[in-house]
Amino acid sequence: MQEAEITIGGISVRDLAEQYGTPLYAYDAERIRENFRRLTRALRGNYPEVSVFYAIKACNNLEIAKLLVDEGSGVDAASPNEIRLAQALGLSGERIIYTGNSLSDEDLAAGLRAGVNFNVDDHGILKRLFSIGKPRCMSFRINPSGEDIATPDLKPFAGPSAKFGIHPRHVEEAYRTALENGVERLGVHMMPHSQAHKPENFAHVTGKLLDLIGPVARKLGFDLAFVDIGGGLGIPYRREQPPLDVEAVARGIAAMVRKKCAEHGLKEPRLVMEPGRYFVGDAGYVLGRVISIKQGYKTIIGTDISMNTMARPVMYGAYHEVRINGRGGQTAPMAMTGQVCENTDMWIPEREFPADVAEGDVVVLMDAGAYGHVMSYDYNGRLRPAEVLIDGGKSRLIRRRDTFEDMVSRMCLSDDIKERLRAASGEPAGATGCG
Numbered sequence: 001m002q003e004a005e006i007t008i009g010g011i012s013v014r015d016l017a018e019q020y021g022t023p024l025y026a027y028d029a030e031r032i033r034e035n036f037r038r039l040t041r042a043l044r045g046n047y048p049e050v051s052v053f054y055a056i057k058a059c060n061n062l063e064i065a066k067l068l069v070d071e072g073s074g075v076d077a078a079s080p081n082e083i084r085l086a087q088a089l090g091l092s093g094e095r096i097i098y099t100g101n102s103l104s105d106e107d108l109a110a111g112l113r114a115g116v117n118f119n120v121d122d123h124g125i126l127k128r129l130f131s132i133g134k135p136r137c138m139s140f141r142i143n144p145s146g147e148d149i150a151t152p153d154l155k156p157f158a159g160p161s162a163k164f165g166i167h168p169r170h171v172e173e174a175y176r177t178a179l180e181n182g183v184e185r186l187g188v189h190m191m192p193h194s195q196a197h198k199p200e201n202f203a204h205v206t207g208k209l210l211d212l213i214g215p216v217a218r219k220l221g222f223d224l225a226f227v228d229i230g231g232g233l234g235i236p237y238r239r240e241q242p243p244l245d246v247e248a249v250a251r252g253i254a255a256m257v258r259k260k261c262a263e264h265g266l267k268e269p270r271l272v273m274e275p276g277r278y279f280v281g282d283a284g285y286v287l288g289r290v291i292s293i294k295q296g297y298k299t300i301i302g303t304d305i306s307m308n309t310m311a312r313p314v315m316y317g318a319y320h321e322v323r324i325n326g327r328g329g330q331t332a333p334m335a336m337t338g339q340v341c342e343n344t345d346m347w348i349p350e351r352e353f354p355a356d357v358a359e360g361d362v363v364v365l366m367d368a369g370a371y372g373h374v375m376s377y378d379y380n381g382r383l384r385p386a387e388v389l390i391d392g393g394k395s396r397l398i399r400r401r402d403t404f405e406d407m408v409s410r411m412c413l414s415d416d417i418k419e420r421l422r423a424a425s426g427e428p429a430g431a432t433g434c435g
Contacts, residue, residue, distance in 0.1 A: 284369020
């Protein structure tokens with residue numbers, strides 16, 4: 001049975017591949033909007049004061065982030081350059097959360113100049129921070145013990161093995177220091193998981209966070225301006241996985257905030273979330289071509305999607321569904337590889353693929369919108385792919401494909417090399433190198 005033509009936002013992947021070339025990242029704008037609206041509708045339907053920030057590290061193309069900012073999102077930035085991306089989107093002040101780690105003095109100064117909300121990962125930097133300036137609003141990222149947040153399907157970003165966050169024994173000291181230095185508004189943050197699929201996990205984490213900060217806030221005499229429970233909303237990478245019930249997530253969080261604030265004598269704070277993957281993950285795709293079908297010890301489908309194009313399968317062992325456009329019916333076990341000279345570039349060691357797969361077929365790697373293009377790199381001279389956005393039945397280029405000239409443009413080269421590059425490219429003298 002022949003599988004139907006795969007489309008993205010109403011446009012055939014075959015047409016996209018022919019128009020823009022491969023490998024290619026393609027994004028469905030309406031799906032991104034739908035994801036944002038679904039989550040914010042659930043949160044605001046269960047709790048009165050809610051702010052949502054997009055973790056721009058997930059996909060930093062400004063045209064993608066603009067879709068979310070236009071819907072009302074702020075930006076969660078992890079570095080000064082991500083702050084600059086947020087500013088390019090028209091955001092400023094507390095519409096930017098700055099969640100960095102191992103921050104240098106230059107990093108701290110950049111955040112202070114921008115007037116952002118500092119989400120501090122290490123109480124040890126406070127002396128340096130306050131010697132440079134004072135944030136008007138800040139929060140602390142708390143790292144509880146693994147036992148405090150352990151539930152079966154959480155991938156902990158907390159406990160002794162995590163680099164993130166402040167140990168509970170330093171929480172009181174951190175808030176006391178902030179108050180003594182005149183910080184006006186204080187919040188609290190925790191993000192102990194990624195790809196959580198059970199709604200009850202979010203309420204569980206929220207309760208643990210408020211149990212940690214409640215006694216400190218009461219003792220030091222301040223109310224929380226907000227509680228930020230991070231992101232970690234899971235998406236289904238496999239067909240058999242159901243989508244996360246965000247209504248149940250929101251309902252559980254809201255109930256837990258009210259319960260714990262009452263227990264600890266706190267005013268109910270603003271609720272903050274900062275998802276990345278949930279907004280863009282299932283809205284992005286990588287399109288490639290079957291270059292060869294190699295018959296060796298096993299059948300290997302060679303494609304132009306390499307480990308430098310999509311790093312997650314090699315880095316994390318992450319699963320992505322892969323479809324062969326227009327192929328279906330009988331399957332056979334095969335491997336799939338890219339064009340990079342590393343054995344790890346066989347990013348699917350074995351999976352069932354259509355037995356009639358052929359050279360020239362379009363390969364579609366699903367759910368590639370998060371931590372895809374942002375983690376791509378050039379290696380073996382294989383360059384980073386283009387990005388296109390599909391919106392309203394039309395596609396447009398939002399990042400051009402890297403070129404050889406891009407690869408060498410930041411090299412500071414001797415005159416003889418520059419001359420040979422110039423001659424080979426037909427460009428005028430001085431067009432390549434550092435001057």
